Amino acid sequence: MGERQILYYRNPMGLPDTSPVPKKDSMGMDYIPVYADDKPDDSGAVVVSPARIQTLGVKTAEVELRTVDAAVRASGRIEIDERTQVVVAPRFEGWIERLHVNAVGDPVKKGQPLFTAYSPELQSTGEELRIAERLARQSAAQDPVASESARRLAEATRARLRNLEVAGQASARQVFHAPVSGVVLEKEAIQGGRFMPGEALFRIADLSKVWIIADVYEQDLARVQRGQSAQVTLEAYPGRSFAARVDYLYPTLDAATRSTRVRLELDNPEGLLRPGMFAQVALAAGDATPKLTVPGSAIIDDGERRVVLLALDEGRFKPQPVKLGQRGRDAVEVLEGVAAGDRVVVSANFLIDSESQLKAALSNLIAPEAGEPAQASPTRYQAEGTFDALDAEAGSVTMTHGEIPALQWPAMTMDFVIADPALVQGIVPGTPVRFVFEAGAPGEYRITGIEPLAGAAPTPAPTAAPAAGGHGRH
Numbered sequence: 213m214g215e216r217q218i219l220y221y222r223n224p225m226g227l228p229d230t231s232p233v234p235k236k237d238s239m240g241m242d243y244i245p246v247y248a249d250d251k252p253d254d255s256g257a258v259v260v261s262p263a264r265i266q267t268l269g270v271k272t273a274e275v276e277l278r279t280v281d282a283a284v285r286a287s288g289r290i291e292i293d294e295r296t297q298v299v300v301a302p303r304f305e306g307w308i309e310r311l312h313v314n315a316v317g318d319p320v321k322k323g324q325p326l327f328t329a330y331s332p333e334l335q336s337t338g339e340e341l342r343i344a345e346r347l348a349r350q351s352a353a354q355d356p357v358a359s360e361s362a363r364r365l366a367e368a369t370r371a372r373l374r375n376l377e378v379a380g381q382a383s384a385r386q387v388f389h390a391p392v393s394g395v396v397l398e399k400e401a402i403q404g405g406r407f408m409p410g411e412a413l414f415r416i417a418d419l420s421k422v423w424i425i426a427d428v429y430e431q432d433l434a435r436v437q438r439g440q441s442a443q444v445t446l447e448a449y450p451g452r453s454f455a456a457r458v459d460y461l462y463p464t465l466d467a468a469t470r471s472t473r474v475r476l477e478l479d480n481p482e483g484l485l486r487p488g489m490f491a492q493v494a495l496a497a498g499d500a501t502p503k504l505t506v507p508g509s510a511i512i513d514d515g516e517r518r519v520v521l522l523a524l525d526e527g528r529f530k531p532q533p534v535k536l537g538q539r540g541r542d543a544v545e546v547l548e549g550v551a552a553g554d555r556v557v558v559s560a561n562f563l564i565d566s567e568s569q570l571k572a573a574l575s576n577l578i579a580p581e582a583g584e585p586a587q588a589s590p591t592r593y594q595a596e597g598t599f600d601a602l603d604a605e606a607g608s609v610t611m612t613h614g615e616i617p618a619l620q621w622p623a624m625t626m627d628f629v630i631a632d633p634a635l636v637q638g639i640v641p642g643t644p645v646r647f648v649f650e651a652g653a654p655g656e657y658r659i660t661g662i663e664p665l666a667g668a669a670p671t672p673a674p675t676a677a678p679a680a681g682g683h684g685r686h
Contacts, residue, residue, distance in 0.1 A: 218245045244620050262527055271559035272523045273510065275550045277502040280540040284435050284495040286474070288426030288444075292487050293477070296418035298391050301410050303376045306331030309385065311403045313396060313414070320390040326414055327401050328387050334376070335384035341369040394418040419487075422480050424456060426493045427471040435497040436461065442476055442495045446485075454478055454485070458495065505543035510556040511536070512592075520550065521557040529557065592650045593618050596665065599645045600625065604633050609659060611647065629658040639664055 221231045221243035235243050312325040320326070347362035378386060398415035407413060424444060428436055440458040456478035465472050476493065478485070510520045511534075522530045534549030550556065597613030612625040628649055630636065639645065639662070648661040 221245050241622070242620070265527060269559060270557060272555045273507050273558045275504060275506050275546070275552055275554040275556060277552055278505050278543060279501070280503050280505060280538045280543060280545050283541070284428060284432045284497050285541075286426040286428045286432075286493045286495070288424045288474075288476070288491045288493050290485050290487050290489045290491055291423045291425050292397070292417045292419070293421050293423050296392070296394065296421070297397075298394075298416050299412040300326060300388055300391070300414040300416070301412045302329060302331075302388065302407060303409050304331050304333045304378075305406075305408055306333070306386075307406050308401055308403055308413075311401060313390075313399070316396050316399050318396045320394060320396060320416060322390055322393045324390045326388045326390055327403075328385060329407070330385050332384070334373075334378060334386065337369060337373060337376075338383060341366055341373070344369060388413075390414075390416060392416060392418055419483060419485075420480055421477060422485050422487065423459075424476040424478065424491050424493060426474045426476060426491075427466075427469065428474045428495075430465060430470045430472070433461075433472055436474060436495055440495055440497075442493050444476070444478060445492045445494075446489055448489060449484065456493070503537065503545045504547075504550070504552060505540070505545055506534075506550065506556050507542065507558045508539070508544050509558045511544060520546075522550070523555040523557055592648055592660070594646065594648050596644070596646050599636060599639050599641060599643050599662070601641055602630070602633060602636050603627075607633070609636060611645075611659075613647075629656055631658055631660045635659065635662050 221234055223229050223237060223243060231243055234245075237243065306329045308327050309330050310328040312327055313320060344362050344366035348359050348366060351359040351362065394416045395418075396414060397417050399413070400411070401407070401413040436458060438458055438461065442456045442458065444454045444456050445452070446454075456476040458474060459477045460475040462473040462475070506520060512519050512521070512531075517533055518536055519531045519533050522532045524530055532549050535547040537545030537547045539545075593616060595613045595616050597611050600610040600612055602609050607630055608627045609630045610625065610627055612623075613621075614623045615621065629652065644665045645662050646665055647659050647663075649657050649659045652658045
C-alpha cells in the first residue's frame with residue numbers, strides 16, 4: 213500500500229494560513245498535515261483510519277424500533293394538603309390548666325383531649341345564664357313581663373356561649389378536643405400559660421394524603437393535564453416509587469425559571485412521605501407505539517441543524533441530517549433521515565468530525581475542490597484540564613488542558629473565549645473540569661460547556677499570566 217498523499221499543512225491553531233511543506237508556528241507547534249483520503253467524497257462520506265477509530269474510542273449503535281419513554285420529568289417537594297389543616301384557637305380568654313398532648317409530631321385522633329382550660333369569662337357567663345333562667349321561672353306567675361325579659365336574657369346568653377363554641381352546660385373549665393385525626397405540626401400551648409381570644413394553640417394536619425408541588429418547564433406544559441398519572445421517587449427510598457395524580461395546574465408562570473407549578477396528590481398511608489422532602493416526578497406522556505429511535509448521544513446539534521454520523525463500511529462515516537420527534541430518557545425519535553438497521557456513532561462523534569475534517573460536510577455537505585483548504589466552521593471538541601481564572605470584562609477564561617489529539621495540541625495553558633460567564637459560576641479556580649469548545653474566528657476557540665470532574669478537588673491555580681488571543685504556552 214502506498215503512502216498517503218499529503219495535500220498541504222494547516223495551522224494548528226486554526227489560523228487561515230497553510231504551507232505546502234512541514235513547518236512550525238510561533239509557539240513551536242507543528243503544522244497539521246491534511247491528507248487526500250481525509251477529504252469528503254461525492255456522497256459526503258469521509259474516511260477515518262482504524263488506528264484513529266481505536267484511539268478515539270468510537271462506539272456505534274443500531275437504529276431500532278422501540279418505545280420512547282417520553283415522560284415529562286420535573287423536580288418537586290412534598291407539602292401538606294392545605295385542605296386537611298386545622299387550628300385550635302379558643303374564642304375566649306383563659307389559662308391552660310392541663311396539657312393532654314405535649315409535643316409537636318404527636319399523632320392525635322379525632323375527639324382526643326388536647327388540653328383543659330379555665331376561663332373567668334366562661335364562669336361569669338355561665339352564672340349569668342343560671343340567674344336569668346331562675347328569674348324566668350320564679351316570675352312566670354307573678355310578673356309575666358319580668359319573666360319574659362329574663363327569658364330573653366337567658367336566650368341571648370346561650371347564643372353568646374354558642375358563639376364561643378362552648379358545648380353543653382357552661383362551665384369555667386373546658387376540655388378542648390382534636391377536631392380531626394392527624395399530626396400536631398405546631399403547639400403554642402404551655403401548661404399554666406395564658407391565652408387570648410383567637411390565639412392558635414395547636415395546628416393539626418392529616419398526613420394520610422399529601423401534595424407534591426412540582427415545577428414543569430414551559431415547553432412541557434402542553435403534555436400535562438389534570439388527572440394525569442405520575443410516578444414519584446425520593447432519595448430517601450431508593451428503588452421505590454409512589455403513584456400520584458395531577459390535581460391542579462397553577463395559572464401563573466415564573467418568568468425567571470420559565471416554569472409553572474403543578475400540584476399532584478398522592479396517598480401516604482405508611483407516613484413515609486414527610487413534608488419538605490424533595491421528589492422527582494415522571495408524568496406519563498406519549499404512547500406505547502414503537503418508534504424509530506437513536507440514542508441521544510448520537511445527535512450532533514450545531515444550532516442550525518441536527519445530524520447523526522452514519523457508520524458505513526471500511527471506516528467511512530457520513531453526516532446525515534435528521535428530523536427529530538419525541539425525546540425520551542435514553543433515546544430520541546427520528547422522523548426522517550435514517551432507517552432501521554443503520555448504525556450511528558454514539559461516542560466520540562464530534563471528535564471524528566474534527567479528526568476527519570468533516571467541517572465542510574457538516575456545514576453544507578459540499579466537498580471542496582482538490583487541494584483547497586478545508587473552510588473553518590464551528591466544530592466542537594472536548595477536553596479535560598483545570599479552570600484557572602475568569603476575565604469577565606474580556607469575556608475569557610484561562611484553562612490549563614492536557615493533550616488534545618483532535619487538534620494535535622500538546623498540554624498547555626491558554627485563553628478561551630467563554631460563551632457565557634455563568635458557565636463557570638460556582639467553579640473555583642484550580643478545579644479540574646471537563647469542557648467543550650468550538651472553533652470560531654481564525655485563532656479563536658470558544659467554550660460552550662464546562663463542568664467539574666466528579667470527585668475532583670481544586671488545585672492551586674497557576675500564577676503566570678495567560679497568553680492572549682487564544683494562544684497558549686507549553
